[in-house]
Amino acid sequence: MLVKLPKSNKYIIYMKVDYIIVGQGLAGSLIAYELLQRNKKILVYDLPEDNYSSSVAAGLFNPVTGRRFVKTWKADKLFPYLHDFYPEAEKELRSKFFYRLPLYRPFIDLQEQNKIMPDFNTTEDNTFMIPANFKSKALRINEKLGGAHVRAAGFLDIPEFVDSVRKRIQEYGKYFNHQFVEKNLKLNAEAIQYGKFTSEKIIFCNGVRASNSKLFGWLPFRPVKGELIFATISPALEFIYNRNLFVLPFKNEIHKVGSTYDWERIDIVPTEEAKKMLENKLYAILDVNFKTIDHIAGVRPATKDRRPFIGRHPKFKNIGIFNGLGSKGVSLGPYFAGKFIDSLESNTEIEFEANIKRYNSLY
Ligand SMILES: Cc1cc2nc3c(=O)[nH]c(=O)nc-3n(C[C@H](O)[C@H](O)[C@H](O)COP(=O)(O)OP(=O)(O)OC[C@H]3O[C@@H](n4cnc5c(N)ncnc54)[C@H](O)[C@@H]3O)c2cc1C
Incomplete structure (x- = not known):
C-alpha cells in the first residue's frame, strides 16, 4: 500500500495487516489463533521472556469452585466450549496441551x-x-x-499452547519479539499506523501491563x-x-x-x-x-469485579482490549476470544458483564 506523507513529496510503502496484537500470553494466543483460523493477516508483538502470568500458571480448569461447591460464572457455556476448542486446536496445531x-x-x-x-x-x-x-x-x-x-x-499446558500458536503465527503471520511502544502508535479515521505497518484494528492483550498504559490504564485492574x-x-x-x-x-x-x-x-x-x-x-x-x-x-491480570476486560476503546473504535482473565484464563479465554472477534468483525458488542463498556464512566 502506498501512502503519501503530508508536506512531502515522498512516498512510503506501508505493509498492511488486518490486526496488530500486542502481547502473546494466553490471551494474545487465543486471539491470534482465532484470527488465523479466519484467514486474517496479523502482526504480533510480544516479550515472552517478560511474561508475568501465562508462563507461571498451573493451567487448571474446574467448573466448580468456592467453599460452597457452586458452579463458576457461565460454566454451562464456557466448559462445553473449551472441551471442543482445545482438542480441535491440538489437531490443528499438531501438538498436545489439553x-x-x-x-x-x-x-x-x-x-x-x-x-x-x-x-x-x-x-x-x-x-x-x-x-x-x-x-x-x-x-x-x-x-x-x-x-x-x-x-x-x-x-x-499453557506454555505448550502458547509456543504452538507462536509457531503458527511465524508461519502465517508476522511475529516480533519486540516491545510495542504505545506512544509510537498513530491513529487516523480509517487505519492504525505503527512503524512501517498499517492495520485496520489493534488488540491489546498485554496482561498486567495494561494497567500502566494511557489507552487502558483507567480500567479498574486488581492484579x-x-x-x-x-x-x-x-x-x-x-x-x-x-x-x-x-x-x-x-x-x-x-x-x-x-x-x-x-x-x-x-x-x-x-x-x-x-x-x-x-x-x-x-x-x-x-x-x-x-x-x-x-x-x-x-x-x-485480575479485575476489581472479577470479570474480564473485553471490548473497544470508548474513543477509538478500532482499538480493542482482551484482558482481565484473572485466575481463570484457561476457561474464560476460548469462548470470549471467539465472541470478541465475532463482535469486531460484525460491528456488534459482546455481552455487557464482560464488556469494558460497563466502566466507560471512568474514562
Ligand atoms: C501462580 C498463578 C497460577 C495460575 N493458575 C491458573 C490456573 O490454574 N488456571 C487458569 O485458568 N489461570 C491460572 N492463572 C491465571 C492465568 O495465568 C491468566 O489468566 C492468563 O495466563 C493471563 O494471560 P494474559 O495473556 O492476559 O497475560 P500474560 O500471560 O501476562 O501475557 C501478556 C503478554 O504481553 C506481553 N506484553 C506486555 N506489554 C507488552 C509490550 N509493550 N510489547 C510487547 N509485549 C508486551 C508480555 O510480555 C506477556 O507475554 C494463574 C496465574 C498465576 C500467576
Whole structure:
C-alpha cells in the first residue's frame, strides 16, 4: 500500500495487516489463533521472556469452585466450549496441551457432607459433580466422608499452547519479539499506523501491563500475585486434588502445588513464606514424602469485579482490549476470544458483564 506523507513529496510503502496484537500470553494466543483460523493477516508483538502470568500458571480448569461447591460464572457455556476448542486446536496445531483429569474435592466434615449430599444430581447447580470416594495411595483422605468428583476438569499446558500458536503465527503471520511502544502508535479515521505497518484494528492483550498504559490504564485492574511449587510425589496422584490447595499431577511424578493470592506485593519474586505455607498444606494431606524441586511466582491480570476486560476503546473504535482473565484464563479465554472477534468483525458488542463498556464512566 502506498501512502503519501503530508508536506512531502515522498512516498512510503506501508505493509498492511488486518490486526496488530500486542502481547502473546494466553490471551494474545487465543486471539491470534482465532484470527488465523479466519484467514486474517496479523502482526504480533510480544516479550515472552517478560511474561508475568501465562508462563507461571498451573493451567487448571474446574467448573466448580468456592467453599460452597457452586458452579463458576457461565460454566454451562464456557466448559462445553473449551472441551471442543482445545482438542480441535491440538489437531490443528499438531501438538498436545489439553489434559482432562478427574478432580476430587473431599468433604471437610460431616456437616458439609450432610449439606451437599442430598443435593447431588437434584439441583441444576450440581450438573458438574457426582458423589465420589477416591482412593489414593499417596493421599490422606478421609474415606468415610467421601467428597465430590468434579467432571469436565483438567489442565492446559499453557506454555505448550502458547509456543504452538507462536509457531503458527511465524508461519502465517508476522511475529516480533519486540516491545510495542504505545506512544509510537498513530491513529487516523480509517487505519492504525505503527512503524512501517498499517492495520485496520489493534488488540491489546498485554496482561498486567495494561494497567500502566494511557489507552487502558483507567480500567479498574486488581492484579494479584500468585506462587506455586513443583514437587515430586511418589506414587503420582491419579487425579487433581482440590481442597484448600490444588495438587495437580503434571508430568511423571512432578506435581504443581498451589497457589497463593497476594494483593499487596505485586512482583514476581518467589517468597520463602509462600513456599513454606504451600509445603505445610501439602504435608498435611500427603501420606508419602515429597520433594520441592522448583518454586515460581507471577501476577494474574485480575479485575476489581472479577470479570474480564473485553471490548473497544470508548474513543477509538478500532482499538480493542482482551484482558482481565484473572485466575481463570484457561476457561474464560476460548469462548470470549471467539465472541470478541465475532463482535469486531460484525460491528456488534459482546455481552455487557464482560464488556469494558460497563466502566466507560471512568474514562
Ligand atoms: C501462580 C498463578 C497460577 C495460575 N493458575 C491458573 C490456573 O490454574 N488456571 C487458569 O485458568 N489461570 C491460572 N492463572 C491465571 C492465568 O495465568 C491468566 O489468566 C492468563 O495466563 C493471563 O494471560 P494474559 O495473556 O492476559 O497475560 P500474560 O500471560 O501476562 O501475557 C501478556 C503478554 O504481553 C506481553 N506484553 C506486555 N506489554 C507488552 C509490550 N509493550 N510489547 C510487547 N509485549 C508486551 C508480555 O510480555 C506477556 O507475554 C494463574 C496465574 C498465576 C500467576
